[in-house]
Amino acid sequence: xxxxxxxxxxxxxxxxxxxxxxxxxxxxxxxxxxxxxxxxxxxxxxxxxxxxxxxxxxxxxxxxxxxxxxxxxxxxxxxxxxxxxxxxxxxxxxxxxxxxxxxxxxxxxxxxxxxxxxxxxxxxxxxxxxxxxxxxxxxxxxxxxxxxxxxxxxxxxxxxxxxxxxxxxxxxxxxxxxxxxxxxxxxxxxxxxxxxxxxxxxxxxxxxxxxxxxxxxxxxxxxxxxxxxxxxxxxxxxxxxxxxxxxxxxxxxxxxxxxxxxxxxxxxxxxxxxxxxxxxxxxxxxxxxxxxxxxxxxxxxxxxxxxxxxxxxxxxxxxxx
Amino acid sequence: xxxxxxxxxxxxxxxxxxxxxxxxxxxxxxxxxxxxxxxxxxxxxxxxxxxxxxxxxxxxxxxxxxxxxxxxxxxxxxxxxxxxxxxxxxxxxxxxxxxxxxxxxxxxxxxxxxxxxxxxxxxxxxxxxxxxxxxxxxxxxxxxxxxxxxxxxxxxxxxxxxxxxxxxxxxxxxxxxxxxxxxxxxxxxxxxxxxxxxxxxxxxxxxxxxxxxxxxxxxxxxxxxxxxxxxxxxxxxxxxxxxxx
Ligand SMILES: Cc1cc2nc3c(=O)[nH]c(=O)nc-3n(C[C@H](O)[C@H](O)[C@H](O)COP(=O)(O)OP(=O)(O)OC[C@H]3O[C@@H](n4cnc5c(N)ncnc54)[C@H](O)[C@@H]3O)c2cc1C
Ligand SMILES: Nc1ncnc2c1ncn2[C@@H]1O[C@H](COP(=O)(O)O)[C@@H](O)[C@H]1O
Numbered sequence: 001x002x003x004x005x006x007x008x009x010x011x012x013x014x015x016x017x018x019x020x021x022x023x024x025x026x027x028x029x030x031x032x033x034x035x036x037x038x039x040x041x042x043x044x045x046x047x048x049x050x051x052x053x054x055x056x057x058x059x060x061x062x063x064x065x066x067x068x069x070x071x072x073x074x075x076x077x078x079x080x081x082x083x084x085x086x087x088x089x090x091x092x093x094x095x096x097x098x099x100x101x102x103x104x105x106x107x108x109x110x111x112x113x114x115x116x117x118x119x120x121x122x123x124x125x126x127x128x129x130x131x132x133x134x135x136x137x138x139x140x141x142x143x144x145x146x147x148x149x150x151x152x153x154x155x156x157x158x159x160x161x162x163x164x165x166x167x168x169x170x171x172x173x174x175x176x177x178x179x180x181x182x183x184x185x186x187x188x189x190x191x192x193x194x195x196x197x198x199x200x201x202x203x204x205x206x207x208x209x210x211x212x213x214x215x216x217x218x219x220x221x222x223x224x225x226x227x228x229x230x231x232x233x234x235x236x237x238x239x240x241x242x243x244x245x246x247x248x249x250x251x252x253x254x255x256x257x258x259x260x261x262x263x264x265x266x267x268x269x270x271x272x273x274x275x276x277x278x279x280x281x282x283x284x285x286x287x288x289x290x291x292x293x294x295x296x297x298x299x300x301x302x303x304x305x306x307x308x309x310x311x312x313x314x315x316x317x318x319x320x321x
Numbered sequence: 322x323x324x325x326x327x328x329x330x331x332x333x334x335x336x337x338x339x340x341x342x343x344x345x346x347x348x349x350x351x352x353x354x355x356x357x358x359x360x361x362x363x364x365x366x367x368x369x370x371x372x373x374x375x376x377x378x379x380x381x382x383x384x385x386x387x388x389x390x391x392x393x394x395x396x397x398x399x400x401x402x403x404x405x406x407x408x409x410x411x412x413x414x415x416x417x418x419x420x421x422x423x424x425x426x427x428x429x430x431x432x433x434x435x436x437x438x439x440x441x442x443x444x445x446x447x448x449x450x451x452x453x454x455x456x457x458x459x460x461x462x463x464x465x466x467x468x469x470x471x472x473x474x475x476x477x478x479x480x481x482x483x484x485x486x487x488x489x490x491x492x493x494x495x496x497x498x499x500x501x502x503x504x505x506x507x508x509x510x511x512x513x514x515x516x517x518x519x520x521x522x523x524x525x526x527x528x529x530x531x532x533x534x535x536x537x538x539x540x541x542x543x544x545x546x547x548x549x550x551x552x553x554x555x556x557x558x559x560x561x562x563x564x565x566x
Contacts, residue, residue: 071478073458073459074457074458077448077452097479098476098477098478098479099478101444101460101461102448102458102459102460102461102476102494103448104445104448105413105417105443105444105445105446105447105448105449105452106448106449106451106452106458108445108449109448109449109452109453110452113529114414114529114530115413115414115445115530116530117442117443117444117445118442118443130533134442135440135441135442135535136332136338136439136440136442137439137442138538139338139537139538140338140340140535140536140537140538141535141536141537141538142532142533142534142535142536143532143533143534143535143536144530144531144532144533145530145531145533146529146530147528147529147530147531148529148530181455184456184457184487184488185457185459185485185486185487185491186485186486186487187483187484187485188473188483188484188485188486189483189484190478190481190482190483190484191481191482191483191484192478192480192481192482193480193481196480198479198480199479199480200479201479204565228566240498245481246463246477246482246497246498247477247478247479247480247481247482252334252358252439253358253359253496253497260565261559261563261565261566271334271335272334272335275334278538281563281565282559282563282565284555284559285544295544296541296544297541298541298544299541299542299544299545299563300544300545300546300547300555300558300559300563301544301545301546301547302546302547302548302549302552302555303546303549304549304552305549308549309549309552312552312553313552313553313555313556315553316552316553316555316556317556319553320556320560320566
């Protein structure tokens with residue numbers, strides 16, 4: 001079984017979720033006496049590419065083409081498909097990300113491969129190739145068999161730990177053929193919050209709900225997040241009311257997060273909010289209502305007023321360092 | 322503008338999820354079914370565009386006869402006609418092949434869908450349909466405007482959004498805040514009963530994934546309470562007991 005991993009990053013650094021995907025692929029390859037090749041698209045210095053060897057990639061295909069310096073869904077699908085064919089990969093592993101979510105089904109269709117997204121565990125290869133995936137927005141799991149010869153999977157964030165095993169990877173430059181058809185969608189501009197920890201990549205998330213009463217109180221959320229090195233999130237009404245940008249909205253209809261620690265401040269814990277956070281490792285809830293449904297899904301709780309409790313938490317978090 | 326909106330028929334977001342037949346089948350007893358919430362955003366935007374620019378909105382569902390009330394609801398919201406592909410939606414590949422087969426002959430300007438279905442949460446159908454038809458697919462789209470012969474869209478990305486532009490035809494996977502959900506009015510509900518709903522048989526698709534069994538997550542233990550007068554204790558527990566700091 002030859003394994004190809006799509007590794008992704010930004011500003012010259014590969015993301016942690018890609019390190020997780022390579023670690024995952026390396027374990028699958030090891031069990032099948034095979035090796036892992038990673039494909040990376042964009043301008044990167046040699047060091048972060050070579051260091052993918054640490055997580056188990058023996059080779060890195062580096063695509064450095066001016067037309068592909070920004071993540072573009074259609075050409076990325078074509079490039080990864082071409083890399084998979086070149087490497088005769090029978091398994092392609094991708095991390096979860098906004099570009100992967102949009103391109104992975106096109107990639108699978110190009111390869112005639114069966115595809116499973118949101119995979120949360122190593123495959124069972126004792127007979128056939130079976131993986132476990134999360135469905136019903138984290139409310140259940142399914143065991144799915146991929147029966148096609150070539151298989152594509154995306155690995156959920158935090159489903160497999162970053163594991164350092166190997167040394168350096170050899171870096172090869174790879175120049176795929178790029179078709180004009182793949183540039184029918186023109187990227188006009190990007191609006192991105194800078195300097196913040198990304199919600200989808202964060203190990204700790206601090207979220208605020210309507211209990212915070214208004215955007216003018218959001219420093220409680222951001223200060224606590226800052227003290228913990230966390231990303232900030234919010235409930236749906238908070239983004240509907242424009243207190244916070246839409247990309248921070250967590251839940252069924254928003255971002256699904258799976259950090260090590262999720263801290264909810266003044267959020268009731270409606271089932272649709274829980275759907276986006278229920279794969280977090282540890283959940284902490286601060287709510288003044290002891291009957292708030294969120295406590296049923298939490299590991300630790302404080303019944304109290306956010307305006308009294310959170311300033312103390314911020315002080316305590318600062319003292320942690 | 323000739324618009325196709327693909328809708329899934331899914332358990333209401335508050336449904337209790339359980340399985341039967343030795344955990345090989347979803348237990349639909351007592352479950353309320355709805356139009357997928359993302360799909361409803363797609364439908365609402367399609368109806369708005371039709372109202373602004375003229376044209377038609379067709380809804381398509383791949384499902385057995387029990388999905389017809391959900392399809393009628395989409396007609397009540399403002400779609401003009403509907404197609405049901407008479408088959409159980411086995412997986413995203415199967416659904417996408419059915420949609421592509423219909424789109425091939427009908428030549429829609431836009432095919433709008435939800436960013437993902439809320440049962441299987443695959444988020445795959447739009448990309449597959451785009452690939453099968455050889456046209457662009459964009460997802461998740463939070464803003465969609467028609468400007469002359471182009472469509473301008475905002476796509477959500479990590480930590481923000483990007484603006485893209487494309488020509489027709491294309492496929493888009495939609496999410497909020499692309500439009501407000503529309504509540505059907507009495508006239509809509511009445512007229513939905515007589516709007517055309519065509520039933521077609523599926524095309525054959527080679528299967529490459531198989532759902533074997535289901536399970537529920539392990540129940541959560543009790544929540545440990547920390548006294549509000551000493552919240553600093555929380556970090557002690559997170560550090561030394563939960564070991565997440
Ligand atoms: C189809 C559908 C999809 C949805 N998708 C999502 C989704 O993706 N994400 C999402 O979040 N919601 C979603 N919702 C909405 C969801 O049902 C809830 O309405 C929403 O999560 C409530 O947000 P909230 O907890 O911030 O506000 P509220 O329900 O108003 O709760 C506020 C909480 O703050 C507490 N509080 C108030 N004051 C204080 C104080 N001073 N100190 C401490 N606590 C205080 C209250 O006790 C209460 O529990 C969806 C709904 C539907 C129908
Ligand atoms: N059975 C179905 N019939 C019609 N459209 C569907 C069906 N299932 C999914 N879709 C559409 O495809 C989108 C993505 O679904 P999925 O890839 O299953 O997450 C949904 O939001 C719907 O718009």
